[in-house]
Amino acid sequence: MNPYIEILRPVNAVMAVITVILMALITGRFDSAVLLASAVVFMATGAGNVINDYFDHEIDAINRPKRPIPSGRISRATAGIYSAVLFAAASITGFYLGLLPGLVVVSSSLLMVYYAWSLKRRCLVGNITISFLTGLSFVFGGIVLGEVRVSVILGLYAFLMTMAREVVKDMEDVEGDRAEGATTLPITHGMRVSGLLAAAFMLIASLTSPSLYILGVFSVLYIPVLLFAVAVFLRAAIMILRSQDRATASRTSKLIKVGMAVTFIAFAAGSRTITALLGLQ
Numbered sequence: 001m002n003p004y005i006e007i008l009r010p011v012n013a014v015m016a017v018i019t020v021i022l023m024a025l026i027t028g029r030f031d032s033a034v035l036l037a038s039a040v041v042f043m044a045t046g047a048g049n050v051i052n053d054y055f056d057h058e059i060d061a062i063n064r065p066k067r068p069i070p071s072g073r074i075s076r077a078t079a080g081i082y083s084a085v086l087f088a089a090a091s092i093t094g095f096y097l098g099l100l101p102g103l104v105v106v107s108s109s110l111l112m113v114y115y116a117w118s119l120k121r122r123c124l125v126g127n128i129t130i131s132f133l134t135g136l137s138f139v140f141g142g143i144v145l146g147e148v149r150v151s152v153i154l155g156l157y158a159f160l161m162t163m164a165r166e167v168v169k170d171m172e173d174v175e176g177d178r179a180e181g182a183t184t185l186p187i188t189h190g191m192r193v194s195g196l197l198a199a200a201f202m203l204i205a206s207l208t209s210p211s212l213y214i215l216g217v218f219s220v221l222y223i224p225v226l227l228f229a230v231a232v233f234l235r236a237a238i239m240i241l242r243s244q245d246r247a248t249a250s251r252t253s254k255l256i257k258v259g260m261a262v263t264f265i266a267f268a269a270g271s272r273t274i275t276a277l278l279g280l281q
């Protein structure tokens with residue numbers, strides 16, 4: 001893959017864009033604002049991934065040597081400029097959408113840089129920051145498309161599940177993080193406590209997720225697909241409770257991401273637009 005695409009982590013950036021598309025399905029709004037907001041989230045998420053690799057080049061040389069910067073396919077200086085251009089483009093487009101969207105983009109961008117430079121090495125602070133930013137992608141879509149209440153509820157679920165995945169990712173990266181002097185949860189409190197906390201976040205989000213139907217956020221079509229997602233999350237929780245070694249953490253991290261993708265389908269299925277299309281509203 002082209003290193004300038006690879007360093008964006010396009011799967012993450014597209015998943016973040018999907019949060020905006022889901023808000024469009026929920027609000028029934030399909031206009032230029034959706035496209036612009038999607039472009040903003042793609043560029044901001046991509047920029048965040050680039051600046052993250054910019055600051056992580058030493059630790060990635062241990063944990064992820066094939067990534068574009070440690071492998072020498074992109075220089076750090078070029079990555080820094082690349083990230084700045086993407087953050088600037090996202091911010092300008094954000095302000096074109098409005099003052100509040102612009103302010104959200106600029107503050108998110110600054111927070112992503114601060115995270116990559118410092119916050120990520122602090123126990124739980126980095127996990128909370130990334131999870132907040134991930135949830136904020138729903139809220140950004142809600143602000144632009146005029147449905148903030150629902151977007152905050154969905155953002156909370158994104159926060160909870162991303163917290164679980166971030167703790168599991170720290171378990172996977174514990175050797176490189178320790179060598180770099182980071183004080184992540186697995187380093188300060190051990191792998192067993194980290195596995196318990198990650199499983200707790202997965203269980204809380206999964207077991208309360210039917211409330212999105214009860215609260216009327218989604219139609220009954222949400223439920224059957226959600227059951228698949230919850231089964232995936234429960235499998236991931238059991239895996240990380242049974243074993244906390246690096247290989248299990250890596251498999252669990254990937255499984256949680258699959259569960260997130262299935263949850264996106266559940267959100268879409270239960271949305272007003274799809275429910276109306278299927279003549280059930």
Ligand SMILES: CC(C)=CCC/C(C)=C/CC/C(C)=C/CC/C(C)=C/COC[C@H](O)COP(=O)(O)O
Nearest residue numbers: 009012015016019134157158161205206209260263
């Ligand atoms: C039960 C229930 C309703 C759960 C909700 C789960 C859900 C819908 C989560 C959505 C999370 C989301 C918006 C993800 C977008 C992709 C993204 C930007 C994730 C942040 O990832 C940061 C991570 O550290 C990157 O690592 P990697 O994926 O290994 O490159």
Ligand SMILES: CC(C)=CCC/C(C)=C/CC/C(C)=C/CC/C(C)=C/COP(=O)(O)OP(=O)(O)O
Nearest residue numbers: 016044045048049052105108133134136137140
């Ligand atoms: C609200 C707006 C405008 C944008 C939101 C942008 C989003 C969705 C951000 C989500 C969080 C995110 C993708 C941050 C990028 C930085 C990143 C990849 C963090 C994870 O880094 P590490 O903790 O080093 O993990 P890795 O081992 O994967 O590098």
Ligand SMILES: [Mg+2]
Nearest residue numbers: 052053056060
């Ligand atoms: Mg990193």
